[in-house]
Structure formats: structure tokens, C-alpha cells
Amino acid sequence: MTDSGTGTGTGTGTGTGTGTGTGTGAGLAGLPPTHTTSLVAxxxxxxxxxxxxxxxxxxTMAVAGAWAGLLRKAVADADLRPWTYRIALGVLERWSGRQTTPGSALLAADRAARYRTPAGFGRLAELDTRQRRVVALAMMSSPAGEIGYELxxxxxxxxxxxxHAAKLFGVTTADALQDRLGDLRAELTTALEPVLNPPPDPGSVPAGARGARLLERAGGFGAPLPVPPWGAPVAAVPPQALSAPTPGGLRExxxxxxxxxxxxxxAQRQRFPAAELAAVRLGAVWSSHVERFRQDAERSGYRNSGFDFPAVDARAFVDALAGDIERAAPLFTALAGSGTHAARQARAxxxxLAxxxxxxxxxxxxxxxxxxxxxxxxxxVLDLALRELSPRRGxxxxxxxxxxxxxxDATRVSVQLVSLERDLSEAESTLPDGVYVDMTRDFAAHEAYNADLIHGIEAP
Structure with missing residues (x-):
């Protein structure tokens, strides 16, 4: 791990901590050239x-290109499409509310007037923002469990x-809806072709200073950090969705x-162990999603709870989480493999769930x-942050x-988890079949701790 100022001490090779990598990461270059058009759709x-x-x-592709030099092998074998959707949503939030329409080299302005949104999209007008995000991700072939994780x-x-969307399209089954959404995506892509210039090869999008500025605008962890933005769906964890942080922590x-x-x-921020704090935030986001997975799983085990969490959705949820951990874990080489161990546990x-x-x-x-x-x-990571801060603090x-x-607090949480694991093992032989027990866990307290780490390094 390094501070935000200079180095590349996260095992990221030629990428630098300022988002000025070459943008030639194998995983990004492996995306099809049509992916930029898919993002528009x-x-x-x-x-x-x-x-x-x-x-x-x-x-979005410029931001992803800037990070590709940092990620290198970490993403070479991963599906980067969900990752770019997250970046797109982050960039979109920065554009929202602007009075002027941003220009784009992708858009053939002299032909833009020919573009007409396919009529099928009119059926989505009655959906709210979250519902449209669900349908948009489903249109990109994301399974329901993964969509739940993302949002x-x-x-x-x-x-x-x-x-509800199926009713809007006049169909009754999930497969029929997926067919309709696939047709709609194809129709939209066809409609876009005459008015969009050929998108550049994703792996050749220049990073440089522009990429760094875009990283700043896109949010995530900020351009100077050698940590990928949206290594986990941070943007999908608003503060109001989490318990109130414990007083006296990073939030205070x-x-x-x-x-x-x-x-x-x-002056204070110049002394931040910024890379370590970003890694802490990532770990807390992952933990928050694990807690939510377990709460949903527990609720689904009770009869007549009305809470359905089938194994196929749970598997898609955990697959998405495991993919995020696997993408980011190689960046934390200073932790002697703890990130890699977490990735293995997620895959287990x-x-x-199979x-x-x-x-x-x-x-x-x-x-x-x-x-x-x-x-x-x-x-x-917190220990690393303290050691990084010590030489510079007053x-x-x-x-x-x-x-x-x-x-x-991290030590206390670990002790409670060890105790919980032991209690569950001892109770297993006496429990009726199909009964899920989380015997001594205080979900609210652990979630409050996660909230403190996720949001405590940001100004309110």
C-alpha cells in the first residue's frame, strides 16, 4: 500500500497513483468494440x-482506460461490463443538473436529429429511477441476484x-420479458448506429491528465488512489441505507x-494515509454486503415470512461479490494475502450455494x-494506516x-465472529432441519461499524 502522493506500491506495475497509466489493460482491451455503444443503450x-x-x-471508457493500467492482471480475466456500468452511473451523477449539454466525439452532431428512441422505451416512462435501473441492468442480461447486489x-x-415491467410489455413470464428486453436492446443499438461515430478501441482510450480529471469527476476513491473506483458498488450504499455510525469513530x-x-x-488531508483509507472503505463495503446477504438468507428461512431469496439469486449475488473481491484483492499485496484469502472464502x-x-x-x-x-x-489495513500516519502526525x-x-472495534468484531462460528457449530447437532441460526450476532452494531468506515473518511 502507498500513500496518495506518488508510488505504485500496490503491485500495480506500470500504472501510477495518479491515474496516468497507459490504458492498455488486458481485461479492458478484451471488451468488444461495441461495448461503448452498449453503454449508450x-x-x-x-x-x-x-x-x-x-x-x-x-x-466512462476514458475512466476505465485510465484504471486499466493500474488494474492489469487483476481484471484481465474478469467480466468488466458491470464495472463499467457503475462508472457510467457515477459519471452520469456528475453530469446531472448541468445547464449545458456536454459535447461528445462519439455523437455525430449533424446526424443526431435523425435519432428516435424506439417506441418500446416509452413503456418504461412510468417507472421510477430505481425501477428503470433494474430494467436497464436486466436488458444487459444481468441476473436478478446480481441486480440486487448492484442496487x-x-x-x-x-x-x-x-x-411489473413484463406487464408493460404485455408478457407474463421472465423468459418472455428477457426476450422483449433483448429485442429492445437490439432495436436501440440499430437506431444508434447511424448517429454515433465508431467508438474507439476500449484498450486504446488515452488516460493522461484528462483521465485523471475524469477520475476526480467520476467519484469512487479519487484519482490519486491506486484502488479501482467501484471495486465494490459503493455508490449503491447510501448513508441512509446503513445504521447510524458509532460515535467516536472516523465519521466523527x-x-x-x-x-x-x-x-x-x-493540511489535514495531506497527512492522510489515503490508499489505506480507501482500502478500509472497500473492505467495509464488502462486509456490508455480506451482512445483507446473511440477513436476507435468514429471513428467507422462516415459513410464511413472505421474503423469498432462492438459491439461484443468492448464488448470483455472491458471484458478483466474489468477482469484486477478486478484482481488487491483488492490489493489496502489502496485506500478505488477506485480500486473496477473502476472495477464496467468497468463492467457497x-x-x-450450488x-x-x-x-x-x-x-x-x-x-x-x-x-x-x-x-x-x-x-x-487499519494497522497499516496507523503506521503510515505515525511518522507524519504531530x-x-x-x-x-x-x-x-x-x-x-475491528478486533471486537473479529472476536464476535469467532464466537459466533463456534456457537453455530455447537448448535448444529441439536437444530431441526432447515433452521438457520445466527445465535449471538448483533447485525445493527456490525452494520453501524461498516457505515462508520464507509462514510467516515468523507466530509459530510
């Missing part, structure tokens, strides 16, 4: 006007939205920092093991105090 499905959609797609909503709500530090004047804030959880229902104790064991490995990951440092508190 995805955005149009959300109700975005064509000029904005074209510019957002263009900037942080239960899988049954994804199915409910898709059933951020509130105090926001109250200072601009020069004081800049996904494999178990045989067991989400609410079973077998799956609970695997989920606890994953939560424990992520807790160790967070504690390791005699008193409120950030150091906040990190000390976070390390203490």
Missing part, C-alpha cells in the same frame, strides 16, 4: 437523452419490478474536519468465514485517535 434505457448518454459513455435491494424486489473525525476552514482541511460461499439453500447452516458457516476474513482484512492527532478506535 444502457443509459438511454435509464431515460438519459442521447447527447448526454454519448458523452457519459465516452467519459442494494432484496432479490424479491427485483423480481417484483421485473413482473470527518464531521470535525468539515467544520474547519479550507486551509486546515487541506458461492460454491456452497448444493445448499441460503438459509442453511452450511451456508451460514461459509458466510461467517467470509465475514471473518474481511474483518481481518479491515483490521490489517503530538496530537484526532485521525490517529479515530483509527485507534477503529482498530479496537
Amino acid at each position: 444502457f443509459l438511454c434505457a435509464l431515460g438519459v437523452e442521447l447527447p448526454v448518454a454519448a458523452r457519459v459513455a465516452q467519459d 442494494r435491494i432484496p432479490a424479491y424486489k427485483v423480481h417484483r419490478t421485473l413482473r 473525525y470527518a464531521v470535525a474536519l468539515a467544520a474547519q476552514d479550507a486551509p486546515s482541511r487541506r 460461499l458461492a460454491s456452497g 448444493y445448499d439453500d441460503p438459509h442453511t447452516n452450511e451456508v451460514a458457516h461459509d458466510a461467517i468465514a467470509l465475514a471473518l476474513s474481511l474483518a481481518e482484512f479491515r483490521r490489517g 503530538p496530537e492527532s484526532s485521525l490517529a485517535e479515530a483509527l485507534d478506535r477503529a482498530v479496537f
Whole structure:
């Protein structure tokens, strides 16, 4: 791990910490040239006007190209399409509310007037923003469990939205809806072809200073950090979706920092162990999704709960989570493999769902093991952050105090998870078949801790 200032100490090879890599990562270059057009179609499905959609797609691929040099092998064998959808949503949020229409080299302006949105998209007009995101991801062939992971909503709500969308298209089955959405995507792509210039090869999009500026605008962890934006769907975890952070943590530090004047804030931020704090945030986001998976699994195990979380959706959810951990884990070489261990545990959880229902104790064991490995990951990064901060801090440092508190809480969480795993093992032989037990877990407390780490390094 390195600080945000210079180095490349995350095992990222030739990519630098300022988003100025060559943009020739194998995984990004492996995307089909039509992927940029697919991004435009995805955005149009959300109700975005064509000029904005074209510019957002263009900037998205520039951001992804800038990060490709950093990610290298970490993403060479991964499906990057969901990752680029996240970046597109982040870039779109930065464009929203602007009074002027952004230009785009992708858009043939002299021919844009010929573009007409296919009539089928008119049926989606009555859907709200979240529902349109569900349908747009489904149009891109994302399974329901993965959509639930991306948007942080239960899988049954994804199915409910898709059933509503099916009625809009006059069909009754999920397969029929998928066929209609596939036809709609093809129709939209055909309609776009006459008005879009040929998109550049994704692997050859220049990064440079423009890529760095785009990274700043796209959010994520900021351009200087050698950590991929949307290594996990951070944007899908709004503060109001999480429990209130524990007083005295990083969030309290951020509130105090926001109250200072601009020069004081800049001076404080220059001392940030920024890469480590970004990694802490990633680990907390992953943990938050594991907690949600386990809560959904537990609720689905009770009869007449009305909460449906079938194994196929649970598997898609965990596959998406495992893919995120696998993409980002190689960046954290200073942690002696703890990120890689978490990736293995996530894959073990996904494999178990091929045989067991989400609410079973077998799956609970695997989920606890994953939560424990992520807790160790967070504690390791927090220790690194403290060591990185120590040489630069003054005699008193409120950030150091906040990190000390976070390390203490991380240790407490790990102890509770070890105890939970033991309790579950001892109870297994006495439980009726099909009963899921989380015997001593305080989900709210653990979620509050995750919220503190996710949002505590940002100004409110």
C-alpha cells in the first residue's frame, strides 16, 4: 500500500497513483468494440437523452482506460461490463443538473436529429429511477441476484419490478420479458448506429491528465488512489441505507474536519494515509454486503415470512461479490494475502450455494468465514494506516485517535465472529432441519461499524 502522493506500491506495475497509466489493460482491451455503444443503450434505457448518454459513455471508457493500467492482471480475466456500468452511473451523477449539454466525439452532431428512441422505451416512462435501473441492468442480461447486489435491494424486489415491467410489455413470464428486453436492446443499438461515430478501441482510450480529471469527476476513491473506483458498488450504499455510525469513530473525525476552514482541511488531508483509507472503505463495503446477504438468507428461512431469496439469486449475488473481491484483492499485496484469502472464502460461499439453500447452516458457516476474513482484512489495513500516519502526525492527532478506535472495534468484531462460528457449530447437532441460526450476532452494531468506515473518511 502507498500513500496518495506518488508510488505504485500496490503491485500495480506500470500504472501510477495518479491515474496516468497507459490504458492498455488486458481485461479492458478484451471488451468488444461495441461495448461503448452498449453503454449508450444502457443509459438511454435509464431515460438519459442521447447527447448526454454519448458523452457519459465516452467519459466512462476514458475512466476505465485510465484504471486499466493500474488494474492489469487483476481484471484481465474478469467480466468488466458491470464495472463499467457503475462508472457510467457515477459519471452520469456528475453530469446531472448541468445547464449545458456536454459535447461528445462519439455523437455525430449533424446526424443526431435523425435519432428516435424506439417506441418500446416509452413503456418504461412510468417507472421510477430505481425501477428503470433494474430494467436497464436486466436488458444487459444481468441476473436478478446480481441486480440486487448492484442496487442494494432484496432479490424479491427485483423480481417484483421485473413482473411489473413484463406487464408493460404485455408478457407474463421472465423468459418472455428477457426476450422483449433483448429485442429492445437490439432495436436501440440499430437506431444508434447511424448517429454515433465508431467508438474507439476500449484498450486504446488515452488516460493522461484528462483521465485523471475524469477520475476526480467520476467519484469512487479519487484519482490519486491506486484502488479501482467501484471495486465494490459503493455508490449503491447510501448513508441512509446503513445504521447510524458509532460515535467516536472516523465519521466523527470527518464531521470535525468539515467544520474547519479550507486551509486546515487541506493540511489535514495531506497527512492522510489515503490508499489505506480507501482500502478500509472497500473492505467495509464488502462486509456490508455480506451482512445483507446473511440477513436476507435468514429471513428467507422462516415459513410464511413472505421474503423469498432462492438459491439461484443468492448464488448470483455472491458471484458478483466474489468477482469484486477478486478484482481488487491483488492490489493489496502489502496485506500478505488477506485480500486473496477473502476472495477464496467468497468463492467457497458461492460454491456452497450450488448444493445448499441460503438459509442453511452450511451456508451460514461459509458466510461467517467470509465475514471473518474481511474483518481481518479491515483490521490489517487499519494497522497499516496507523503506521503510515505515525511518522507524519504531530503530538496530537484526532485521525490517529479515530483509527485507534477503529482498530479496537475491528478486533471486537473479529472476536464476535469467532464466537459466533463456534456457537453455530455447537448448535448444529441439536437444530431441526432447515433452521438457520445466527445465535449471538448483533447485525445493527456490525452494520453501524461498516457505515462508520464507509462514510467516515468523507466530509459530510
